[in-house]
Amino acid sequence: MKPDIIGKRIKRLREKLGMSQRQLAIAAELPQSQLSQVENGVRPGSGMRVDAVRRIAFALHVSVDALVGTLVDDDNGERLPAALAMV
Numbered sequence: 001m002k003p004d005i006i007g008k009r010i011k012r013l014r015e016k017l018g019m020s021q022r023q024l025a026i027a028a029e030l031p032q033s034q035l036s037q038v039e040n041g042v043r044p045g046s047g048m049r050v051d052a053v054r055r056i057a058f059a060l061h062v063s064v065d066a067l068v069g070t071l072v073d074d075d076n077g078e079r080l081p082a083a084l085a086m087v
Contacts, residue, residue: 006045027059
């Protein structure tokens with residue numbers, strides 16, 4: 001199984017900061033096995049609890065949006081998650 005976009009982003013950001021999975025796990029107060037599974041596609045990042053995503057984002061010094069997706073403007077000028085904007 002291939003990692004989803006969240007798993008890919010976590011790995012890319014973690015490596016950009018020069019962090020190991022263990023260092024990120026400690027900083028995010030999450031099991032290293034969970035991070036490994038998400039980064040390797042064994043477990044979907046999209047299925048992670050919001051609190052876990054928030055902890056990872058904080059540890060990586062990025063917003064939750066940076067991990068789960070970007071915001072785009074819809075026709076009414078409102079900001080929507082990219083996935084909803086395509087509907």
